[in-house]
Amino acid sequence: MQVFLTQVLNGLQLSMLMYLLAAGLTLIFGLMNILNLAHGAFFTLGAYCGVVVAGSTGSFWLALLVGPLLPLLLGVVLQSMVLQPLAERGRSTHLDLALLTFGLLFATAGAVEWVFGSAFLSIPTPVALSGHVNLLGISYPVYRLFIIGVGLAVAVGLTFVFDRTLLGATLRAGVDNRAMVAALGVNINALFAVVFGLGAALAGLAGVIAAPLTSVYSQMGITIVVETFVVVVVGGLGNLRGSFYASLIVGMTNAMSQAYLPEVEMFAIYALLIGVMIVRPQGLFRNVERVA
Amino acid sequence: MSALEARNLHKRFGGLEVIANLNLTVPPGQRRAVIGPNGAGKTTFINLVTGWLSPTSGNVFVDGHAVAGRPEKVTRSGIARSFQRNMLLEDLTVVENLRVACQAFHPCRRVFWRSKQAFATVIEKAERAAERMHLTDILAVPAKHLSYGQKRQLEVALALCSEPKILLMDEPAAGTSPQERARLIDLINGLPRDLTILLVEHDMDVVFATCDLITVLSYGKVLATGTRREIQDDPTVMEAYLGHRHAGD
Amino acid sequence: MSNEVTMARTSTAREGITLASQVRRATLVLATAAMLGALALPWLSASYATTLAIEIMIAGIFASGINLLLGGTGLVSLGQGMFLGLGGYGVGIGSTVLGLPLWLSVPMTLVVVAVLAAGIGAVCTRTRGVEFLLITLAFSQLFFGAAIKLRLTNGSDGMSGIPRPDLTFLGLNGDNPVVFYYYVLIVTILVAAAMWRIVESPFGSILAAIRESERRAAAMGYAVSSYKVGAFIIAAVTCAVAGILQSQYTYFINPDSMSWQLSGEGVLMVIIGGTTSIVGPLVGAAVFVLAKQGLSILTTEYMMFFGIFFMLVVAFFRNGVVEALKSALWSKP
Numbered sequence: 001m002q003v004f005l006t007q008v009l010n011g012l013q014l015s016m017l018m019y020l021l022a023a024g025l026t027l028i029f030g031l032m033n034i035l036n037l038a039h040g041a042f043f044t045l046g047a048y049c050g051v052v053v054a055g056s057t058g059s060f061w062l063a064l065l066v067g068p069l070l071p072l073l074l075g076v077v078l079q080s081m082v083l084q085p086l087a088e089r090g091r092s093t094h095l096d097l098a099l100l101t102f103g104l105l106f107a108t109a110g111a112v113e114w115v116f117g118s119a120f121l122s123i124p125t126p127v128a129l130s131g132h133v134n135l136l137g138i139s140y141p142v143y144r145l146f147i148i149g150v151g152l153a154v155a156v157g158l159t160f161v162f163d164r165t166l167l168g169a170t171l172r173a174g175v176d177n178r179a180m181v182a183a184l185g186v187n188i189n190a191l192f193a194v195v196f197g198l199g200a201a202l203a204g205l206a207g208v209i210a211a212p213l214t215s216v217y218s219q220m221g222i223t224i225v226v227e228t229f230v231v232v233v234v235g236g237l238g239n240l241r242g243s244f245y246a247s248l249i250v251g252m253t254n255a256m257s258q259a260y261l262p263e264v265e266m267f268a269i270y271a272l273l274i275g276v277m278i279v280r281p282q283g284l285f286r287n288v289e290r291v292a
Numbered sequence: 293m294s295a296l297e298a299r300n301l302h303k304r305f306g307g308l309e310v311i312a313n314l315n316l317t318v319p320p321g322q323r324r325a326v327i328g329p330n331g332a333g334k335t336t337f338i339n340l341v342t343g344w345l346s347p348t349s350g351n352v353f354v355d356g357h358a359v360a361g362r363p364e365k366v367t368r369s370g371i372a373r374s375f376q377r378n379m380l381l382e383d384l385t386v387v388e389n390l391r392v393a394c395q396a397f398h399p400c401r402r403v404f405w406r407s408k409q410a411f412a413t414v415i416e417k418a419e420r421a422a423e424r425m426h427l428t429d430i431l432a433v434p435a436k437h438l439s440y441g442q443k444r445q446l447e448v449a450l451a452l453c454s455e456p457k458i459l460l461m462d463e464p465a466a467g468t469s470p471q472e473r474a475r476l477i478d479l480i481n482g483l484p485r486d487l488t489i490l491l492v493e494h495d496m497d498v499v500f501a502t503c504d505l506i507t508v509l510s511y512g513k514v515l516a517t518g519t520r521r522e523i524q525d526d527p528t529v530m531e532a533y534l535g536h537r538h539a540g541d
Numbered sequence: 542m543s544n545e546v547t548m549a550r551t552s553t554a555r556e557g558i559t560l561a562s563q564v565r566r567a568t569l570v571l572a573t574a575a576m577l578g579a580l581a582l583p584w585l586s587a588s589y590a591t592t593l594a595i596e597i598m599i600a601g602i603f604a605s606g607i608n609l610l611l612g613g614t615g616l617v618s619l620g621q622g623m624f625l626g627l628g629g630y631g632v633g634i635g636s637t638v639l640g641l642p643l644w645l646s647v648p649m650t651l652v653v654v655a656v657l658a659a660g661i662g663a664v665c666t667r668t669r670g671v672e673f674l675l676i677t678l679a680f681s682q683l684f685f686g687a688a689i690k691l692r693l694t695n696g697s698d699g700m701s702g703i704p705r706p707d708l709t710f711l712g713l714n715g716d717n718p719v720v721f722y723y724y725v726l727i728v729t730i731l732v733a734a735a736m737w738r739i740v741e742s743p744f745g746s747i748l749a750a751i752r753e754s755e756r757r758a759a760a761m762g763y764a765v766s767s768y769k770v771g772a773f774i775i776a777a778v779t780c781a782v783a784g785i786l787q788s789q790y791t792y793f794i795n796p797d798s799m800s801w802q803l804s805g806e807g808v809l810m811v812i813i814g815g816t817t818s819i820v821g822p823l824v825g826a827a828v829f830v831l832a833k834q835g836l837s838i839l840t841t842e843y844m845m846f847f848g849i850f851f852m853l854v855v856a857f858f859r860n861g862v863v864e865a866l867k868s869a870l871w872s873k874p
Contacts, residue, residue: 035671086856095617096855098674099812102805103851110845218844226682226801229675237671267686273679274664281668342760367762379760381753392750395743396762404744404771411743454762 002138007259008252009135013144015251016151020206021224022231022243023158024199030238031171031195034083035098039203039228040221041108042071046204047216048112051121060126060212067208068201075200078104080193105222113218123211147209154202155244162240171195227254230273236283245285294353295320295488296341296371296458301350303336303512310336312512314350320457321485325499326492328509329533334492335376337509338462341490342366342373354458367396372456376463378443380435386446387431390418393453417453425449425479441472448479458488465495477501508532572820579726591722597823597830598729599786604810604822605736606779611808612816613740614772615752618665619804620677623684624777626799627654628784633700633794634693643706647785654781655774662773666766669755681801688796699795703788725786729823732779737819739775748772809851815860 021043028036050067054060083097129146132139162168170191173181182188207220214220227250235246250269257268264271276284296318303311310333318324326334339345341352343359343366352359359369381389391408394417395401400408409415422428425445430438435446444464451459461480465473473495480489480502493499499506506523508515510532516523523529582594603625610616628650635646665676688694705715706724713720739745747768750758759765788794797803806829814825836846 029671035674082856095670095674098671099808099855100852103848103855105848106802106805106851107845107848110842110848114842114845222802226678230679233672233675263690267683267690270679270683270686274676274683277668277672277676277679278664281672363756363759364762364764367760373760375760379754379757381750381757383753384749388746392746392758393761395746398743400743401747401763402744404739404742404775406743407738407741408743408746409741414743450757450761 003259005136005138006140007255009140009144009148010259011252011255012248013147013251014255015247016148017206017210018228018231018251019151019244019247020154020202020209021228022235022247023154023240024202025228026232026235026238026240026243027195028199029232030240032079032083032192034101036101036196036199037098037225038078038101038104038108039199040223040225041105042075042200042203042221043207043210043224044108044112044218044221045074046071046207047211047220048116048121048207049204050123050208050211051216054123054211060123060129063123063211064205064208068204071204071207072197072201076193076197078200079196080189083196084189084192105225109218109222116218118218120215120217121211122216123208125212143212147213150205150209154205158240227269230269233273234276234284236285239283239285242283242285246283249284294318295322295355296490297353298337298341299351299353301337301340301352302348303333303340303345304348310512311340311347314509314512314514316507316514316517318458318488318490320488322505323480323489323503324491325503325506326490326509327494327496327499327506328515331511332509332532333512334509335462336512338373338460338490338492342371342460367454367456370457371460372451372454372458373460374447374451374462374464376466378447380443380446380450382436383434385432385434386427386438387415387418387422389435389446389450390421390427390453391415393450394418394421396454421449421453424452441468441475444468444472444476445479452483456487458490459483460490460492462492463494464491465493465498473498582722588718591718593830593834595718595722595725595790597827598725599783599790600807600810600826600830601823602729602732602786603780603783603807604814604826605732605819606776606783607807608811608816608822609736609739609748609772609776609779611811612821613745613752614748614769615755616666616669616769616772617674617808618677618776619674619801619808620679620681621776621780621807622799622801622804623681624654624658624780625784625787625803626684626688626794626796627657628781629703629788629794629798630688630694630700630784631781632785632788633703636704637700637702638693643704650785651778651781654777658774658777659770662770662777663766666769666773678801678804681799681804685796685799685801688799694796697796699793701793703792703794705789705792721790725790728782728786732782733819733823736779740819744768744771805851809854813854813858817860 021039024042025036025039028034028039046067049070050063053066054063057063083100086100087097125143129143131142133142133145134140135145162171170181170186181191207216231246231250232243234249235242235244250272253268253272254265257265261268294317296316298314298316301311301314301316302309314333314337326337328334336345340347341359343361343363346360354369354371357369359366359371381392384392391414395408395411395414398411398414400411400414403411419428419431422431425448427442427445427449430442435443438446448461448464451461464480465476468476477498480491480498483489489502491499491503500520505517505519507517508523508526508529515532516526516529518526579594582591603621606624607618607621610618610621631650631653632643632646635641635649636643639646641649661680665673665680668676689697694700705721708715708720708724715721715724740749747758747763750761750763751765751768755765784794784798787798810825810829811822812825813828814823815821832850833843833847836843836850840846
């Protein structure tokens with residue numbers, strides 16, 4: 001029973017990490033119809049920035065704050081100066097933009113390897129969050145609870161923004177009818193750049209948060225991208241709430257199979273994706289009101 | 293036996309009933325127009341008849357046989373459709389567009405080891421189809437380089453390649469110039485008399501010049517069916533188009 | 542429409558036809574020269590060029606399979622690497638585990654791949670566009686994971702000792718790189734010829750129609766899904782052929798041969814070379830392999846330059862090198 005509870009919490013922690021990545025990806029797709037394969041690059045960059053900041057200042061919290069900034073900037077620049085102009089020129093279809101981001105993913109992995117080498121790096125767990133705590137009869141690492149907390153906080157925050165604020169309403173409108181929103185005087189390009197940047201920042205945040213737990217290496221973005229896409233597709237492309245539930249499903253599946261069925265661990269989630277595609281290609285949560 | 297019959301057709305999207313108990317019968321060889329204000333369900337009706345949507349309940353019959361399922365099956369039963377927005381094979385030439393259309397029911401379509409040029413019957417069918425539609429001069433031109441009017445012609449030509457008994461035309465006059473419209477009228481009137489035609493149109497000139505009978509749809513139901521005179525004199529039709537206050541003026 | 546406009550259009554069409562036949566003639570000349578060059582290569586140059594040419598041809602076959610889906614049918618698959626891997630592992634398992642001779646294990650592998658592709662294709666073609674891309678990727682990752690985990694495939698160490706064809710009945714030694722070169726050359730020519738026939742056939746014309754407008758093809762009366770699955774099967778078998786050759790070339794196969802990076806490289810080759818011709822994928826493979834070799838000599842940071850190269854090609858040479866050359870050579874001054 002104790003082992004099971006530990007696994008559930010592990011699954012939850014994994015889910016929240018995936019949610020940070022999936023939320024950004026699904027927003028970008030829902031709003032702009034772009035399959036951003038470079039999302040992994042933002043994850044990697046956030047982690048490496050975090051490593052640099054934590055290494056030079058010794059502060060995890062500063063790393064947490066500064067880490068997502070480079071991905072944010074890169075995301076805004078990428079969208080406004082590369083993807084948007086290409087899309088407007090009409091020369092590039094959505095497929096081309098997806099392939100372009102694919103190239104960026106590899107370029108980034110190569111660039112960090114060039115600068116940092118192929119060694120595995122890490123950020124030390126901050127003192128305030130290290131150690132274990134007694135919870136429901138088991139001893140569980142505080143840091144993992146922190147991750148769960150951050151994920152839930154972001155989920156609540158995003159839902160609030162999209163359901164209750166003007167920005168959220170504008171974004172939802174932009175998804176439904178981009179031309180109309182532009183005609184109403186909203187600077188739709190600025191909006192998309194901001195959303196892209198926000199999505200990238202979330203991925204960068206995930207990178208910093210994951211660093212104390214896992215290794216930081218040049219290919220970390222590449223391996224995580226495919227898993228994130230599984231979450232996004234299962235949840236329904238563009239469906240923010242769906243991504244949350246899908247993150248839970250995929251995270252739990254991962255944790256449970258790691259613990260109880262290690263032989264199938266590598267492909268459990270892909271089998272899940274294929275199952276979903278066969279039964280409901282539009283994602284499991286289509287009936288949930290599309291937030292973005 | 294009617295060529296086309298829609299019986300108790302319903303289509304609901306969530307809470308919205310777009311087609312509500314629609315009944316329509318078109319005898320063979322008739323030229324029927326389907327008109328109605330925006331939102332009346334005209335395009336939904338066409339999509340239901342041609343298999344792009346499935347009805348919530350009700351049936352469609354062609355020559356007495358029930359028609360159901362996907363568009364490819366519907367085309368097999370003898371219904372063809374031209375689309376409101378051109379759906380041509382843009383990068384292919386006019387003759388190739390027609391050839392592919394004419395190939396659809398030919399046994400050679402499953403052949404993957406011999407050149408398509410070897411099947412002369414299909415090519416001849418395509419060339420004859422081009423002749424009927426006055427497209428012979430532009431056979432080698434890629435479809436994307438045609439003028440809008442020529443594209444509309446090709447659009448209709450493609451629909452006719454399946455040798456349908458019933459042709460559904462979805463707003464063929466949309467976006468055409470007056471000259472093109474005149475040519476369209478000639479084209480429709482020049483089609484074989486045994487071909488049943490259902491024409492969804494907003495342009496009343498085209499409707500009056502080509503159709504024997506007019507059906508008016510409103511809120512997913514048939515409001516009235518009649519000749520030009522009967523429809524023009526019908527107060528309920530007026531009301532549907534202009535709103536409650538003008539009825540009876 | 543006035544007579545002048547019609548005449549102008551007809552004469553432009555006529556000019557277009559003459560230009561097209563000029564291009565065709567030039568292409569024929571180039572193709573013959575390339576063929577003669579390919580036939581004579583081992584005699585003309587060092588063995589390094591021969592091994593490079595073998596790699597180009599294997600990559601070209603892989604890219605041709607991808608292009609049947611991409612350029613031929615409009616389906617972008619990021620998972621064709623799984624079929625390359627299945628081809629290689631098929632002969633690997635057949636030869637080293639089951640002890641079968643090649644003339645048995647090769648056809649058996651291709652049949653198994655075709656059957657798997659039918660099943661996978663039936664599932665994948667239920668989606669389109671972005672979802673199709675992702676589900677092909679997912680299937681590919683599934684097989685990748687299986688290759689790493691299964692004891693049958695020797696895990697991430699891979700399988701070695703994969704035999705080359707036994708040509709002793711011709712008095713030839715398959716281990717000789719020159720002999721292997723001609724073997725691969727013959728297979729490449731056969732694959733290219735087969736691709737050409739398929740594209741020119743009625744079946745190929747239906748795939749083109751599906752690419753141009755799937756809805757129109759359905760409205761014409763075609764059972765679109767069946768044709769998509771058919772294309773998927775043929776593409777899978779083609780990629781498996783590349784995989785078989787690859788494993789024979791290196792006597793070895795491992796899970797890296799089915800990574801999604803490999804699938805991405807294949808798509809890049811197709812984009813570089815151009816999707817509209819049979820020879821495009823081969824040209825793209827050549828450019829890619831040569832660039833990769835050149836880059837690895839110049840720098841150790843292959844991945845970064847590969848990524849940048851990929852982005853530039855997608856942004857500026859979307860129609861591929863072949864098309865860019867054509868328009869550069871034949872554009873009116």
